[in-house]
Amino acid sequence: MQRLALAALCCAVVAPAQNLMPLPAKMAPGSGRLVIDGGFRVAISGDAHALVRATAARTIARLARQTGMQVGGEIGRDWKAATLVLDCKGPATENTADESYILEVTPKQAVLAASNFVGLARGVETFLQLIEPYGEAYAAPAIRIEDQPRFPWRGLLIDSARHFLPVENVKRTLDGMAAVKLNVLHWHLTDDQGFRVESHVFPKLHQLGSDGLYYTQAEIRDIIRYAWERGIRVMPEFEMPGHITSWFVGYPELASGPGPYQLMRGWGIFDPALDPTRDENYDFLQKLIFEMASLFTDPYFHIGGDEVNGKQWDQNEKIQEYKRQNGLKDNQDLQAAFNKRVQQILAQNRKKMVGWDEILHPDLPKDIVVQSWRGQKSLGAAARQGFQGLLSAGWYLDHMLPASVHYEVDPLSKEAGEMDAQAAAKVLGGEACMWAEFISPEMLDSRVWPRTAAIAERLWSPREVRDVASMYRRLEAVSRWLEFLGLTHRSSLCSMLERLAGTHEIGPLMTLAEVVEPVRFYQRGQSRQYTQQTPLNRLIDAARPESDTAREFGELVGAFLRDRQAHAAEIRARLVRWQDNDAALAPLIASAAALKEVAPVSRDLTTLAAAGLEAMDFLSGKRAPQGWIEKQKAQVEAARKPKAEVLVQVAPAVEKLVEAVGRIR
C-alpha cells in the first residue's frame, strides 16, 4: 500500500484505487476495469437477510447519487447477471464483530464477500470509492482487496447537550461515519446545559432540562436502527456525578447543594454534582438506567465521570461526615465508591461501564472501558492493569487542529507504546470527539468532515500507513465524495457567508474565509462572552477548521524556497489577489454590523500579501532596503495574532519568505 501510495505521488495520472480512505489492509491491482452504467445490477448471494438487502439498496441509491445515473433499484438473486454480487457467507446477525471483507473487481463483475452484513457495509464503501468517470459512463478498476480493521472500536462522539442536533444531522453524521468505516456513535446526551432524552420514568428530566429540545424515544429508536443498518453501534453517555446540572432543574433533591437549579447557559466546569451519599439517588439511577438500558441496546453505557470539581461535596457537611465514616480520604475515593455502585447497577442491566480517564480505579471490574482524554498515559496505565481503553486525547475536533495533527496520533504510541501484546490488545481503539459548545447544526458537518476521515484511517488501516501527503491527497477526494451523501461540510461555507453578506456578492469574503481558521484549543471565548444562545453565525463559524488554501500555499512556498524556479508565478498570483482583497471587501464590511470585526482580519491578509510580494522581489534579485526584514517580521508577528477569533493562516508561509530574504543578505 505504502509503495502504491508513494508511487502515485510521482506520476501525473493518479490511479483510481488511490482515492481509497481508509486504505485497505491488502490490495492487488488487476488489469482492465469494470464498466458501470445504467445497466448496473446488484445480486445477493448467500444469506439475503433484511440487513443485507438494506445494504444493497443503499449501495444502489449511493451509486445513483454519486454518478448522476438512474440505476435500477431491483435486487436479484441471479449471480450471473449482476454487476455487483454481495455474498453474505453467514447469517446476517451473527458475529458482527467481524468486519472483514474481500472485494474482487474484474472486468466482468465485482464480488464482495463477508461473513455478515457489517463486513458488506464496509466493503461497499470501498467499492463506491473505486468508481470513477470513464468516458460517458463510469468504471471501477480491476483489483483484489482483502481488508479488516486494525482496531475494533472506531468512534465519533457528538454532543447534543451543549447545542441540540436535530435528528437529520445525526443521521447525516452516521452516513459519513459509515462511509469511512467508523463503527461507534458515542452520543453525549446530557450535560449541565441540557438533558436531551425523553424519559417516561422521570419526565421532568427532559421537560425542564431541555428547553423543549430533546429526542423522543421513538426518534432514538429510529436513529439506533438507522445506525445499525450501517453497522454502527450507538453508545449513550449520561454524565454523572458532575456535568449534571440539567438533571437538577427538575429533580433538585439529587444534588449535593441546595437548589433551585437552572440550566447552565455558559461553558466550563460547574460546581453542581450528584450527592453520592444519598441512597434515594441510587434508586433514582436504578430506575433511570433500567429505562435507558432498554432504549439503548448497545452493551456499553457511558457514565462520563470527568471534571468533578468537588466543591459541592466539600461544602456539604453530611457528605464530609460520610467520607470520614467510610474511610474515603478524598473526593477521588468518594467518586470511585460512587462509580462502583453505578457499575453494579449497569451490570444488573447487562451493560459494561465506560467512562473518562477519571473513573480508572483498581476496585472496578476489568470489563469496564476507560476513555482517555488527557493523553496516552492513562490509556497505558489502564491497559497494563488489565482494563480496556480508548484513546480520544489528540482527537478533539473542537480544538480546530489540522488533519495532519490528528493523523499522527496513534493509540499505541507514547506511554501506550511499549506494551506486551496482551496489554496492547486491551486498547480497543479510539474516538474523535466533537464537543458542541461552538457547534450549531449547520456547522456540524464542516467541523466533523473531512478531518474525521483521517482519524478513521488511523483506526482502520495498518499502522504503517502514515504518509501525510498521501493522506491529504486522498482526503481531498474523499471530502468531495462525502458531499454526495448529503453532507454539507463544503457547501455550508457558502450559505453562511451569504447570510453575513446580505445581498452583496460573497466573492471577496470567500477569498478571506478560505485562508482563515478558527483559533485553536480553548482560545475561543477568551475575548468574548458566550452562552448557549449566542448566535453562531460569524466568520469564525463559517471558516473551516483547516484552510486547504493556506496549507497548499505553504506547500508552494516550501517548494519555492527549496528551488527558486518552482511556483514563483503561482505564488505571486495568489499574493496579488490577497493584496487586492481588502479593497474589494471593504464595502461589504461597511454594510453589515456582523462583519465589523472582520476589518482588521482583512487588513492583515493584505499586509501579509504585500510583505510576501516584496519578499518575492528581493528573492529574485532586488535588494531589500535597510531595516526591511525587521519591519516585516514585526508586521507578520502582529498579523499572526488572532482577531475576531480567527487566524490568517498564510502568515507562517509569508514569514518563511521574509526570513529567506534575511538569509540572502
Added chain:
Amino acid sequence: MQRLALAALCCAVVAPAQNLMPLPAKMAPGSGRLVIDGGFRVAISGDAHALVRATAARTIARLARQTGMQVGGEIGRDWKAATLVLDCKGPATENTADESYILEVTPKQAVLAASNFVGLARGVETFLQLIEPYGEAYAAPAIRIEDQPRFPWRGLLIDSARHFLPVENVKRTLDGMAAVKLNVLHWHLTDDQGFRVESHVFPKLHQLGSDGLYYTQAEIRDIIRYAWERGIRVMPEFEMPGHITSWFVGYPELASGPGPYQLMRGWGIFDPALDPTRDENYDFLQKLIFEMASLFTDPYFHIGGDEVNGKQWDQNEKIQEYKRQNGLKDNQDLQAAFNKRVQQILAQNRKKMVGWDEILHPDLPKDIVVQSWRGQKSLGAAARQGFQGLLSAGWYLDHMLPASVHYEVDPLSKEAGEMDAQAAAKVLGGEACMWAEFISPEMLDSRVWPRTAAIAERLWSPREVRDVASMYRRLEAVSRWLEFLGLTHRSSLCSMLERLAGTHEIGPLMTLAEVVEPVRFYQRGQSRQYTQQTPLNRLIDAARPESDTAREFGELVGAFLRDRQAHAAEIRARLVRWQDNDAALAPLIASAAALKEVAPVSRDLTTLAAAGLEAMDFLSGKRAPQGWIEKQKAQVEAARKPKAEVLVQVAPAVEKLVEAVGRIR
C-alpha cells in the same frame, strides 16, 4: 406595494420587508423592529390542534436554521411572554380553503392570525422572510400585513415516472413549495417509462413496471402527511389511455396492440394505448382507482389524457369495428367516450377528474378540471363552457426559460383574458411543470428553484404586481433563503462541477458554467441520443437554467450603452476574466473525457470576450478598422449556436456592444 418596490430600487438601503416573495396583498410599514434572539418563544392562542403545533415547531426549527441561533423548542400558551403568537381562530381542520392571514409585527411582539392552520402556514413564511440580521442578533421590521391568494390552485408538477425521485427529494420540494405559498403538488407517477406506485391489487404494475424504483404505499402516506402539515394537497396523476406502456409490461392484455411490452427507455410520444373497448379494462381501472383513491386522499384525481397518437387503435380491427358500431367518428370521440367512463368510476370514488387539454369535451360534467398545456386558448374555451381550468402553458420549467418569461405569463390573459367574472372564476390558477426527461435527483432543485418562486408570485400576489426588476431583486433574496430549507439549487452546481473536474480545481470551469444555459424548449436531444439510463452529469446538467451572471452582464451593458460613463470598468473586468478563461480551463478539459465537448464552448466565451473588449475600445474613442464589425458579427453569430447543448448567454450583450460600434461609424 408596487410603489414600495419601486422606491426600494431608488435607494441604497433596501428595507427588509422588500425581500418578501410572493408579495402580500396589503402591507403597511410600522415603526421600529422586533428583536429576535436566543430568547425567541412561540405561543399558540386559539385552537392548538396538532397541525397548528406542527406549524409552530417548524417555525422554530426554520428560525434556528436561518439564523444559526439555538432557539428553544418549547411551544407555550402564554401570549404575553411570546415573541410570536400563532392565533388560530377556528378549528384547524375546518375551511382550509381559506389561506388568508393577518400578520402584525410590533417592537413588542408578532401576532399571526388566521382562521385555520393553512393560513398560519402561509403567514409564518412571510414572518420568516421578514427576519434580517440586526447587530449581533436578528430583527423583523414593524409591519402590518393582510394577505390572501389571488388564485386558489397554485401547483407544481413533478414527474417521478421519467426519472425516479427519492422520497427525500419530494419532501424537499414540498418544503420549497410551502416557503413560496404553493398549495398543490401534482405528482406525475406513471408514464411509458415507469409506474412508480406500489399496488397491492395489481402488483405487477410496480414490480415489472419500475425497475424497482417505486414508492411504497407507506412512503406515499408519509409524503401526503408531510405535505398536509404544510397546507399542501397532493394530487396524483395516472396517465391513461396513452403514456401508459409501463402498465402493459405486467398486464399486456390492457393494451390495444399485441405484447409483450418492455419499459420505454427513450423520450417522446409512443404508440401503446389502453384498449377503450374492452370491458375487462374498466374492471381493472375500477379496482385500481378504488385502491388509489383511498391512498391519495385529495378530492382531485388526474388522468393525464394527453398525446394519444391513435396508431394502436387504428391498427386494431376490433376497435375500428367498435367505433363504427357506436358512431364514434374519430379517435377523439373514442377517447372522450373512454374519459366519460373513467370519470364515472372516479365519481363513484368521490373524486373529481382532472386532465390535460385533450379531455375537454361537452359530454363531461362541469366539475372536472382542464389543465391547459398548449396555451390560454383551451383554458378560455373551457371556462366559457363552464369547466374549471388550470394554466400550465408558459410554465414548463423543463423548457429552460428565464424567470422573467414565466413571470409575465398570466392565467387571465390572451384568449383567457376577456371573460366575465363568472367565467374568470372558473380559472382556478395554474401549475409549474417539471417534466423529468432530463432530471436526476441531484438536479431537481436547481431546475425548480428559484424560478418557481416567480410563478408562485404570479399565482398568489395581486395582478398588478408585475415589475420584473423588483422580482429579480427579491428572487435573489428568496433563492438564498430557500437554501436554509436544505434545498441544493445553489450548491449542487459545485458538486456537479467537482465530479466533472475530478481532482482539479473547479475555478475556471465554474466561470464558464456561470455564463452558460441549457438549450431551450425541446432542443435537447436533437443532436444526441438519450435514454433514461444516460448519465445526467455533463455541463448542461450542472448549468443553471438561468444565468444570473449573464443577465447581470446584460443589464450592465444596457446601462453602459445608455450612458457611456456607467459601468465601463466593471464590464471590462468581466470581459478580461472571460477572455483569459479558456487558457485556464484548457488543462482541465484535456484531462477529462466528459469535458471534451466543452472545449468549443470555452473557446466561444473567450472569442466573445475578446470581441467585447475590442468593442469597448472602439466605443471609447479608438477607431475600428475596416470590416471589423462584419467579422465580429459573424463570430458572435457562430458563438450563439449551441455547442454541447448549452448556450453562452453573454453573446447577446456582446452583440449589442458590437452593434453600438457600428452605429458610431
